[in-house]
Amino acid sequence: MTKKWKSAILGLGLVMPSFLILLVLVMYPVWSSIKTSFTGADGQFTFEHYIYIFTEPLILNNIRHTLTVTILSCSLVLIIAYSIAIYLRFNQSPIAKWINRTYLIPMFIPGVIAVYGFINFYRDNGWVARMIGEEYMPSIIYNVKGLLMINIWFNVPFTTMLLISALQAIPNSIIEGAKDAGANQWRLFWHFILPLSYRTMLVALTFLFMGIIGSFTAPFLIDRNAPQMLGVSMQQHFSVFNAIEQSSSLAVFMFLLCSIVGYFYIYSNIKGSKKEL
Template structure:
């Protein structure tokens, strides 16, 4: 009897070992990709950010980015553009998603088929068209007159416009999927109970779509704070977004340590946003458990 039990235990152990090896084999390609494309570059950037020109450990690069007036202006400019772009994009996308979800009009149906088109337009081409449209001698200037044309290209207003235009389709798609997941019976029951549109939004629609809004905000922040193409082509020369400033320190001034310090700083900002998102999800998971 003991021999049969031992054989059965041995069979179970072998089976568990095979399953464990299979799991490791399935996870390993993703882990290696993450290691090569994310973990190694981040570790290298952190190491280089603490080295001076003689490759000796030093805080010179961080002292530079937090004391140099131009870099401080770049940080301020980046945060302002990122936060304003996020607020505008999230607000417009939420309103558009609500309209598309609850409206049955022909206009809503047409917009629902067309709003994601910017996702399929290459960024450089879209920016080139944007510049030709809004520059001083562009199409808008010819229509309304050069004297009436506000400064858009090589100005923060133009960067905000192109950021919103790029990110509305994806953000709207996320929020619309959350709104479509809300049971119609909940909305209809609230209406039958006499709930106004404002109460319906505050007590039902917003709480049920809050998690998706947080996901959209996280993606928006991380995508905008390190953006390069649009700020490089549309934004002013000074102050600059941190992505452009980092590229210039690396390729123009050959200051690898300073550019690595800027990269680490942007990574920390994204990590804070990621932590807020993960912490909120963990709190919601604990609530669901209890």
């Protein structure tokens, strides 16, 4: 056996365990959900479950609500995380050093505990209401505002970490050269910092979208009963109504939405790589 064949077999052996895990944990469940979503009560192929989710007013409201919360959450998280990342990258003040040591703490707090603490803090008779008075406390729990706030809590640390790594990869010589050429802060951001970090921003946006659109714990505990996020709606159809086929069609629809975002990320990366070549 030649050395080339030995290397090929070794490479295949190293890749095969990961491929089998991917096949069992990802590909098979996806295929099973797709198959179930097109299966009727009589076991025959049908589109009735997709007709249901795109014609039922309750599900349509859930879809609109999910997309609204996801887009708003992604936008707010990116704005806040990018602002923090730029501040930490170009500022060496004691406040920046303190933020740099503490901004990752929410990542190590379990989600259920964080949501429970959030509810106790912001509910109508919670800690904030006791300090400012219940009559002055806005409605946050069981409201979209609370869901947006907890999404920011969960996602800003990880997004900030990704963006900081991209900003730190920008050489100081580029920044200093642009300043010497007379570039102000806005021009420095739009023409140098943003173009050199937008790929990482797309990575962060992809993770954000996929994580928020399919989230369950926070929407189940904090959001209102109707309309619901699709993750909660899917669980209700599966466990409460025992409508497995309809919950599978919702899962496939969510997978398609995530695939669209993933496609734009991959297309952007391929386009960027061709430009570099």
